[in-house]
Amino acid sequence: MKQITGMTKQEGFRISQMTELTEEGMAVQAEGAVHRVRNLGEVVFVVLRQRDGLIQTVFQKDRFEAAGEIREGCTLKVWGTLRREERAPGGAEIAAEKVLILSSPASPLPLPIDRAVMKASLETRLDHRAVSLRNLRERARFRIQEGLVRGFRDYLYSQGFTEIHTPKIGAKGAEGGANIFKLSYFHKPAVLAQSPQFYKQMMVGVFDRVFETGPVFRAEKHNTRRHLNEYTSLDLEMGYIDSMEDVMGVETEFLRYAMELLNREYSRELELLNCQLPRITSIPALRFDEAKKLVSEVYGRPARAPYDLEPEEESLIGRYGREYLGSDFVFITHYPSKKRPFYAMDDPEDSRYTLSFDLLCRGVEITTGGQRIHDYQMLMKKMEARGMSEEGMEGYLEAFRCGMPPHGGLGIGLERLTVQLLGEDNVREGCLFPRDMGRLTP
Amino acid sequence: MKQITGMTKQEGFRISQMTELTEEGMAVQAEGAVHRVRNLGEVVFVVLRQRDGLIQTVFQKDRFEAAGEIREGCTLKVWGTLRREERAPGGAEIAAEKVLILSSPASPLPLPIDRAVMKASLETRLDHRAVSLRNLRERARFRIQEGLVRGFRDYLYSQGFTEIHTPKIGAKGAEGGANIFKLSYFHKPAVLAQSPQFYKQMMVGVFDRVFETGPVFRAEKHNTRRHLNEYTSLDLEMGYIDSMEDVMGVETEFLRYAMELLNREYSRELELLNCQLPRITSIPALRFDEAKKLVSEVYGRPARAPYDLEPEEESLIGRYGREYLGSDFVFITHYPSKKRPFYAMDDPEDSRYTLSFDLLCRGVEITTGGQRIHDYQMLMKKMEARGMSEEGMEGYLEAFRCGMPPHGGLGIGLERLTVQLLGEDNVREGCLFPRDMGRLTP
Numbered sequence: 001m002k003q004i005t006g007m008t009k010q011e012g013f014r015i016s017q018m019t020e021l022t023e024e025g026m027a028v029q030a031e032g033a034v035h036r037v038r039n040l041g042e043v044v045f046v047v048l049r050q051r052d053g054l055i056q057t058v059f060q061k062d063r064f065e066a067a068g069e070i071r072e073g074c075t076l077k078v079w080g081t082l083r084r085e086e087r088a089p090g091g092a093e094i095a096a097e098k099v100l101i102l103s104s105p106a107s108p109l110p111l112p113i114d115r116a117v118m119k120a121s122l123e124t125r126l127d128h129r130a131v132s133l134r135n136l137r138e139r140a141r142f143r144i145q146e147g148l149v150r151g152f153r154d155y156l157y158s159q160g161f162t163e164i165h166t167p168k169i170g171a172k173g174a175e176g177g178a179n180i181f182k183l184s185y186f187h188k189p190a191v192l193a194q195s196p197q198f199y200k201q202m203m204v205g206v207f208d209r210v211f212e213t214g215p216v217f218r219a220e221k222h223n224t225r226r227h228l229n230e231y232t233s234l235d236l237e238m239g240y241i242d243s244m245e246d247v248m249g250v251e252t253e254f255l256r257y258a259m260e261l262l263n264r265e266y267s268r269e270l271e272l273l274n275c276q277l278p279r280i281t282s283i284p285a286l287r288f289d290e291a292k293k294l295v296s297e298v299y300g301r302p303a304r305a306p307y308d309l310e311p312e313e314e315s316l317i318g319r320y321g322r323e324y325l326g327s328d329f330v331f332i333t334h335y336p337s338k339k340r341p342f343y344a345m346d347d348p349e350d351s352r353y354t355l356s357f358d359l360l361c362r363g364v365e366i367t368t369g370g371q372r373i374h375d376y377q378m379l380m381k382k383m384e385a386r387g388m389s390e391e392g393m394e395g396y397l398e399a400f401r402c403g404m405p406p407h408g409g410l411g412i413g414l415e416r417l418t419v420q421l422l423g424e425d426n427v428r429e430g431c432l433f434p435r436d437m438g439r440l441t442p
Numbered sequence: 443m444k445q446i447t448g449m450t451k452q453e454g455f456r457i458s459q460m461t462e463l464t465e466e467g468m469a470v471q472a473e474g475a476v477h478r479v480r481n482l483g484e485v486v487f488v489v490l491r492q493r494d495g496l497i498q499t500v501f502q503k504d505r506f507e508a509a510g511e512i513r514e515g516c517t518l519k520v521w522g523t524l525r526r527e528e529r530a531p532g533g534a535e536i537a538a539e540k541v542l543i544l545s546s547p548a549s550p551l552p553l554p555i556d557r558a559v560m561k562a563s564l565e566t567r568l569d570h571r572a573v574s575l576r577n578l579r580e581r582a583r584f585r586i587q588e589g590l591v592r593g594f595r596d597y598l599y600s601q602g603f604t605e606i607h608t609p610k611i612g613a614k615g616a617e618g619g620a621n622i623f624k625l626s627y628f629h630k631p632a633v634l635a636q637s638p639q640f641y642k643q644m645m646v647g648v649f650d651r652v653f654e655t656g657p658v659f660r661a662e663k664h665n666t667r668r669h670l671n672e673y674t675s676l677d678l679e680m681g682y683i684d685s686m687e688d689v690m691g692v693e694t695e696f697l698r699y700a701m702e703l704l705n706r707e708y709s710r711e712l713e714l715l716n717c718q719l720p721r722i723t724s725i726p727a728l729r730f731d732e733a734k735k736l737v738s739e740v741y742g743r744p745a746r747a748p749y750d751l752e753p754e755e756e757s758l759i760g761r762y763g764r765e766y767l768g769s770d771f772v773f774i775t776h777y778p779s780k781k782r783p784f785y786a787m788d789d790p791e792d793s794r795y796t797l798s799f800d801l802l803c804r805g806v807e808i809t810t811g812g813q814r815i816h817d818y819q820m821l822m823k824k825m826e827a828r829g830m831s832e833e834g835m836e837g838y839l840e841a842f843r844c845g846m847p848p849h850g851g852l853g854i855g856l857e858r859l860t861v862q863l864l865g866e867d868n869v870r871e872g873c874l875f876p877r878d879m880g881r882l883t884p
Contacts, residue, residue, distance in 0.1 A: 001726055001728055001732070001767075002687075002726070002727040003724040003726055003727070004687060004690045004691055004694050004724055004725045004726075004727055005691070005694065005723070005724040006691045006694050006695045006698075006724075007601075007695060008691055009682075009683065009684050009691070011682075031682045031847075033845065033847065051604070051649050051650035073844050074845060075681075075682070075845060075846070075847040075848075077682075102682070102848055103816050103817060103845060103846060103847060104845065105844050105845030106819060106842070106843045106844075107843050107844070108844075109844050110840070110844070128837075129837060130644035130645075130648070130837055130838070130840055130841035130844075131647075131844050133645075133648040134647060134648055139649065142606070146604055146605045149605060149607075150595075150605070153592075153595075157592070160493055162493070162584065163588045163591060164584070165674045165873075165874060166875055167672055167875045167876075167877050168610065168657050168659075169623075169634075169672055169877055170882065170883070171882050171883045181625055182626070183623055183634070184624075185623070185877075185882055186879050188882055190882055192611075192625070199875060202884075203572075205475070205572060205573075205576060206572070206575040206576055206581050207493050207581065207584075214656055214657065215607070215609075215610050215656065217611065219628075221628075229611075230609055230611055240454075240517070241451065242451050245450065246450070246451045249446055249447070249450055249451070252446050253448045253449060282445040282446055282447040283446045284445055284446075285443065285445070286443055290443070325443075331446060374545050375545060376547070376548040394883065394884065395570075395571060396572070396884065398570060398572055398884075399572035399573070400548070401547060401548045401549050402549070402551050402552070402572075403475065403476075403514075403515030403516060403517060403545060403547030404517070404545060405473075405475065405517040405545060406545060432607060432608060433608055433609045435609050435611055437628050440611070440612065440630055441612070441834060441836065441837055442836065442837020442838065442840075
């Protein structure tokens with residue numbers, strides 16, 4: 001019998017550990033994947049890829065040749081001495097004295113990954129995702145994405161929100177409509193969750209404030225730069241609000257918190273991506289009808305769809321935000337009731353509109369939110385007016401029948417937020433393994 | 443146009459803010475749901491439920507009657523003065539001066555929630571989940587669950603792991619077998635992920651160390667106390683390991699970290715649940731064959747299934763751990779190759795066994811993990827020997843063809859870990875909205 005007390009493995013030296021005080025000539029050991037080999041004859045530079053950057057090792061010719069076949073895609077363990085070297089990544093390299101080849105690839109890489117910017121098309125990069133993500137810039141986006149999710153959770157924990165995990169297989173879709181993936185669940189008809197909407201509302205009656213970060217599924221038949229059929233949604237829902245502005249306030253504070261976290265702990269990746277994050281002090285909020293009129297006047301684009309914002313209008317609002325309001329983010333409030341789900345609270349001052357909002361980031365919608373109906377009678381009336389059946393919603397409706405506080409919430413599309421912040425033009429760049437109408441693998 | 447700068451709402455007084463220094467007679471405002479009303483005639487006690495506990499308000503008869511109908515399930519905003527009161531929850535109450543009824547229920551609650559322990563059966567509590575979770579003990583379990591997930595992430599962040607989000611809809615199941623939910627994805631056959639196994643391995647080639655916390659789906663046709671058809675899996679995968687003991691070491695450290703976090707930040711809930719968390723210094727590890735023999739000898743139960751542990755055997759190993767090893771946790775290592783998936787690394791010393799492990803918590807398996815095959819040729823050989831097709835796995839196999847470091851990982855069933863720590867006897871007690879063969883709602 002053994003006793004496991006913890007990790008016993010000693011991790012090797014990483015380039016991020018290099019500081020002003022690191023000793024020249026220190027004996028070190030480093031592990032990593034061979035990212036690049038530059039053979040100058042008498043010496044060979046072998047650059048290792050580690051989770052936080054590259055580290056250069058230098059081999060004398062005979063030692064390199066004696067080691068076995070060291071090539072791109074091998075993983076190595078190298079022993080040697082550290083020395084400062086201005087021209088190496090991170091300003092240091094390891095003069096290799098001993099090497100162990102931990103593993104070797106069975107074939108060359110299908111596309112070059114050691115360039116600063118990959119030239120391969122998005123389709124090619126997605127086809128070979130496990131390889132293309134080994135490029136430093138490609139992978140750096142997902143470190144930024146980590147920072148966003150982490151910021152979301154940490155900020156909400158600090159505000160007394162409870163994290164929940166709600167089922168993705170259910171009897172009925174929260175948003176309704178045709179965009180639902182269907183499956184057979186032990187011979188019963190079932191659907192994949194379009195959002196955790198019903199569940200997070202039900203949980204407001206339990207924990208007052210809740211959030212969830214998880215996958216949602218939309219069987220939308222668009223293949224655009226902005227749509228994914230499966231994406232990660234950052235959802236929150238909070239009780240005892242005075243108005244939807246409390247929800248918008250939480251989102252503003254989360255974004256400020258996340259930008260600070262990224263600048264503090266993900267600066268290496270931001271630099272690599274050449275990304276300047278927006279500074280957020282406050283976020284302007286325009287009414288839907290006001291925004292629609294504004295961009296049509298300012299940019300001379302006649303408004304067509306009266307009940308919704310077309311992608312081009314959103315883009316112009318983004319431009320207006322930048323040019324006139326000095327903000328990368330713009331809230332749009334009071335969307336028409338017709339285009340919002342049944343649970344949205346109508347504006348008591350004009351029931352054609354709802355107490356709901358979207359948040360645009362650089363001209364693309366990244367959030368939908370608002371105040372919800374909390375009164376059972378009001379909810380039933382709205383469902384009736386829309387000809388909705390209660391089937392599969394009994395548990396949701398029971399929460400309201402038994403009393404719910406005034407509440408509201410929002411959902412943020414993580415991939416969209418990621419690419420909008422990084423200035424990428426396709427949401428797939430912000431998803432490790434995108435699912436769209438044509439793509440089910442890898 | 444408005445400017446949103448942050449949350450402007452002032453949250454009311456909560457019982458958790460009550461400290462030694464809180465001023466007697468302080469004017470306060472508090473919000474909450476009416477948890478209990480005790481009408482003594484001249485005075486009425488109205489106990490409000492808030493996210494972190496109960497707070498008692500006291501009304502004079504006339505003020506109570508003038509307020510409108512205050513009953514269980516209403517949500518209120520109460521203004522008054524704070525006074526110490528030994529007999530009230532938290533040692534304080536609010537002498538109410540003004541009240542606003544924020545919302546009222548449409549019907550009485552279908553089951554009583556204000557008892558310390560709910561008497562209703564599990565089935566009844568699950569049928570009325572949004573209501574039964576309003577009971578303080580019922581909801582407290584999910585605060586503990588939050589602490590476990592939070593501890594998992596925070597510990598792994600500190601160890602250089604990157605958080606990933608991988609697709610739940612795919613072309614092929616990672617674990618194989620018949621336990622797969624199938625769906626039609628734009629007229630193509632697709633499946634729901636049984637685990638993020640393939641993706642987390644692929645991402646080891648990118649980030650060296652990764653983790654994911656998300657739903658997984660198993661179409662298992664068992665309806666037992668230990669099975670859910672959808673559950674939350676805490677997954678990690680790490681490269682450059684020396685052996686599977688590095689993975690077991692990480693799990694041991696995570697558990698220690700999580701127990702500390704829970705004791706520090708979730709003590710109110712632990713107390714409410716009357717739960718003593720295990721103290722973990724180290725975790726004993728027994729070999730599969732050794733453990734099998736041991737419990738058969740010590741407890742006189744003949745071993746039947748030679749390649750797997752039966753639930754009763756796991757339970758006896760748990761008992762052995764408690765009685766002889768002083769540990770609530772026991773690792774079982776070297777499971778037979780026959781019962782492990784193709785990607786498990788066979789033991790080079792005896793290929794009938796694998797370098798894999800389970801972790802039992804109080805006699806129930808909560809984790810499966812191990813070292814994985816990282817060599818492309820070895821992987822292909824094992825697939826061939828099992829008659830597996832490469833279809834739908836091209837992206838996975840490409841990662842290996844292009845080189846992967848030695849690696850291993852594990853998956854933890856969050857709901858099982860929760861109930862095992864809390865001493866509940868059904869995994870459904872650790873799931874907000876369980877999905878099993880008979881349950882698709884609420």
